[in-house]
Amino acid sequence: MPEVLLADFQIKRLEVLNEKGEADPELLPELSDAEMWRLYELMLLSRIFDERAVALQREGRIGTYPPIRGQEAAQVGSAFALTHKDWLFPSFREMGAHLTLGYPIPQLLQYWGGDERSQKVPPGLNIFPFCVAVGSQIPQAAGAALAARYRRDPVAVVTYFGDGATSKGDFHEAMNLAGVFHLPLVFICQNNQWAISIPLKGQTASASLAQKAIAYGFQGVQVDGNDVFAVYRATRQAVEKARSGAGPTFIECLTYRMADHTTADDAGRYRSGEEVTFWAARDPILRLERFLEGRGLWTPQKREETAAQAAAIVDAGVAEMEAAPPPAAAELFDEILATLTPRQAGQRKVR
Amino acid sequence: MAQLNMVQAINQALAQEMARDDRVLLLGEDVGRDGGVFRVTEGLLERFGRERVLDTPLCESGIMGAAIGMAAYGLRPVPEIQFLGFTYSAFEQLFAHAARLRSRSRGRYSCPMVVRTPYGGGIKAPELHEESTEALFCQVPGLKVVVPSGPYVAKGLLLAALRDPDPVLFLEPTRLYRLLREEVPEEEYLVELGKARVARSGSAVTVVAWGSMLERALKAVEGYDAEVLDLLTLNPFDSEAIVASVQKTGRLVIVHEAAKTCGFGAEIAATVAEEAILHLRAPIVRVTAPDVPVPLAKLIDHYLPGLQQIRSALDEVLQY
Numbered sequence: 001m002p003e004v005l006l007a008d009f010q011i012k013r014l015e016v017l018n019e020k021g022e023a024d025p026e027l028l029p030e031l032s033d034a035e036m037w038r039l040y041e042l043m044l045l046s047r048i049f050d051e052r053a054v055a056l057q058r059e060g061r062i063g064t065y066p067p068i069r070g071q072e073a074a075q076v077g078s079a080f081a082l083t084h085k086d087w088l089f090p091s092f093r094e095m096g097a098h099l100t101l102g103y104p105i106p107q108l109l110q111y112w113g114g115d116e117r118s119q120k121v122p123p124g125l126n127i128f129p130f131c132v133a134v135g136s137q138i139p140q141a142a143g144a145a146l147a148a149r150y151r152r153d154p155v156a157v158v159t160y161f162g163d164g165a166t167s168k169g170d171f172h173e174a175m176n177l178a179g180v181f182h183l184p185l186v187f188i189c190q191n192n193q194w195a196i197s198i199p200l201k202g203q204t205a206s207a208s209l210a211q212k213a214i215a216y217g218f219q220g221v222q223v224d225g226n227d228v229f230a231v232y233r234a235t236r237q238a239v240e241k242a243r244s245g246a247g248p249t250f251i252e253c254l255t256y257r258m259a260d261h262t263t264a265d266d267a268g269r270y271r272s273g274e275e276v277t278f279w280a281a282r283d284p285i286l287r288l289e290r291f292l293e294g295r296g297l298w299t300p301q302k303r304e305e306t307a308a309q310a311a312a313i314v315d316a317g318v319a320e321m322e323a324a325p326p327p328a329a330a331e332l333f334d335e336i337l338a339t340l341t342p343r344q345a346g347q348r349k350v351r
Numbered sequence: 352m353a354q355l356n357m358v359q360a361i362n363q364a365l366a367q368e369m370a371r372d373d374r375v376l377l378l379g380e381d382v383g384r385d386g387g388v389f390r391v392t393e394g395l396l397e398r399f400g401r402e403r404v405l406d407t408p409l410c411e412s413g414i415m416g417a418a419i420g421m422a423a424y425g426l427r428p429v430p431e432i433q434f435l436g437f438t439y440s441a442f443e444q445l446f447a448h449a450a451r452l453r454s455r456s457r458g459r460y461s462c463p464m465v466v467r468t469p470y471g472g473g474i475k476a477p478e479l480h481e482e483s484t485e486a487l488f489c490q491v492p493g494l495k496v497v498v499p500s501g502p503y504v505a506k507g508l509l510l511a512a513l514r515d516p517d518p519v520l521f522l523e524p525t526r527l528y529r530l531l532r533e534e535v536p537e538e539e540y541l542v543e544l545g546k547a548r549v550a551r552s553g554s555a556v557t558v559v560a561w562g563s564m565l566e567r568a569l570k571a572v573e574g575y576d577a578e579v580l581d582l583l584t585l586n587p588f589d590s591e592a593i594v595a596s597v598q599k600t601g602r603l604v605i606v607h608e609a610a611k612t613c614g615f616g617a618e619i620a621a622t623v624a625e626e627a628i629l630h631l632r633a634p635i636v637r638v639t640a641p642d643v644p645v646p647l648a649k650l651i652d653h654y655l656p657g658l659q660q661i662r663s664a665l666d667e668v669l670q671y
Contacts, residue, residue: 139416173413341587
């Protein structure tokens with residue numbers, strides 16, 4: 001008997017903007033010059049925020065911090081496709097997405113400074129707290145997507161995670177739930193190719209992460225994660241698909257973690273300088289600058305001005321974060337339960 | 352008034368709350384078409400539809416995580432984990448997220464959900480189907496742990512848990528599912544969480560038990576002047592009721608089917624030592640399972656505390 005072909009699939013990578021800053025006119029998303037400039041401002045803001053946060057850690061003004069350097073296109077480009085009605089389940093390395101959605105900078109810094117109050121997400125933003133337990137936010141996003149559909153809310157639920165998370169059970173359980181229940185859910189994997197010291201080939205034997213979606217019965221696509229237009233285009237399509245009830249999408253943004261895993265890490269122990277240099281030449285911000293220059297929108301002087309504006313915004317955020325009084329001891333007990341247990345109430349009194 | 356067993360009482364509570372509140376949804380393995388492996392959710396799929404009774408894939412962590420996302424979105428999910436021993440793969444969701452979502456979001460999000468799971472020994476089931484590791488869950492602040500001991504309290508406690516603004520682990524003693532029938536009012540009533548119940552009054556010794564051991568303790572104390580407290584909620588537990596009873600009787604025997612070391616009896620004994628040691632006329636005695644894994648059926652009767660062990664403990668403290 002001849003064997004029966006059960007499945008045959010292809011995985012493609014979407015690229016819109018090449019390293020020279022040339023865009024494919026067929027694929028370039030419909031964005032106004034002002035919107036493209038806004039993408040640039042947000043990416044530069046993310047870069048400057050990140051540099052500042054690393055410096056603050058070095059100066060002992062905040063605690064351990066996970067840099068996002070190199071991942072600005074993946075984060076800004078994807079979050080730019082969302083509205084404030086959509087729900088976001090982040091991991092802990094998506095500050096560029098937070099900045100794009102208007103998360104207050106003092107609160108972002110406060111979290112890495114060790115202050116619980118930072119995670120009280122402002123009203124109007126449906127963002128979940130940072131999730132440090134890798135991958136565990138992903139099933140929660142599936143639950144929110146189930147709830148959104150039950151309530152007939154035309155929203156997309158988006159969850160961010162890295163390449164390391166795709167090795168965890170929660171990722172697979174949530175991908176399976178998304179497929180089985182046809183959920184309005186967008187999985188955004190920032191494949192930055194390193195999970196602390198383990199390179200991508202140590203996480204998976206797959207040719208791509210995107211193809212994992214095929215096994216769960218829905219679309220997976222890889223995009224050039226340093227190409228802000230490709231990331232935006234793929235995310236925009238996926239969230240519109242989700243909002244319209246057409247099911248989940250997995251987007252693998254192939255990018256690179258240009259910095260250490262955190263400020264407590266030394267990536268020089270496990271990867272070569274040549275590799276970092278190779279990727280530094282593929283900096284997502286440089287690529288967008290070349291494109292904008294070609295359209296007559298960018299000059300070195302405009303970069304200076306935009307960077308100075310971003311630095312002023314970050315400075316104001318740092319000042320506000322540092323001006324906040326430290327929490328009182330009794331705040332240990334704030335919001336533990338709607339009503340403290342008798343024993344907790346007694347413990348609160350003596351502090 | 353209807354005589355119901357615990358399966359029927361829990362089913363009635365779920366149906367009534369689902370009819371009253373459209374935020375309440377069930378999800379889990381085999382909870383829909385099959386009505387649950389113990390038939391606790393029987394008929395609910397037919398009555399409330401597939402959107403509110405979700406048969407999920409086999410994924411305990413996924414079920415627990417999804418329930419958290421649903422709760423944060425504004426629903427009141429009731430995830431069922433088929434047996435307590437299978438919650439182990441969902442610990443991260445329960446401990447790292449459900450229990451602390453309110454805290455880590457400083458009140459922006461909360462996690463009102465009731466995790467239902469059958470637990471306990473004595474039903475001749477395979478490995479990991481008879482666990483009694485309730486104390487593990489009591490170590491985690493932010494999580495309430497409730498254990499009914501019969502049909503009447505099961506309905507009232509479940510309705511109270513379903514209306515609680517925070518996550519509740521609701522442990523259903525499998526051995527009791529169909530063992531007892533009690534009068535259960537058709538109308539709604541709440542049994543307050545965090546309060547123990549005096550199951551039997553007495554003055555010479557206090558016996559504290561919960562879940563399926565309550566039934567065994569009540570049998571064991573026949574002929575003794577013993578006061579039996581049914582704890583009902585393990586976290587937060589009713590330390591006032593225990594201390595008040597010990598102040599009256601001067602003697603304490605704690606009975607649980609979990610292993611002894613770091614079992615919940617240790618917390619009770621420590622609390623009584625802190626708050627009422629001078630009222631004690633005999634050492635506190637814990638009657639528990641030994642510190643070994645829960646065995647399969649052939650050894651289970653040697654594992655679970657029996658009537659004779661409880662009576663020996665009573666004799667020991669009374670004759671001290």
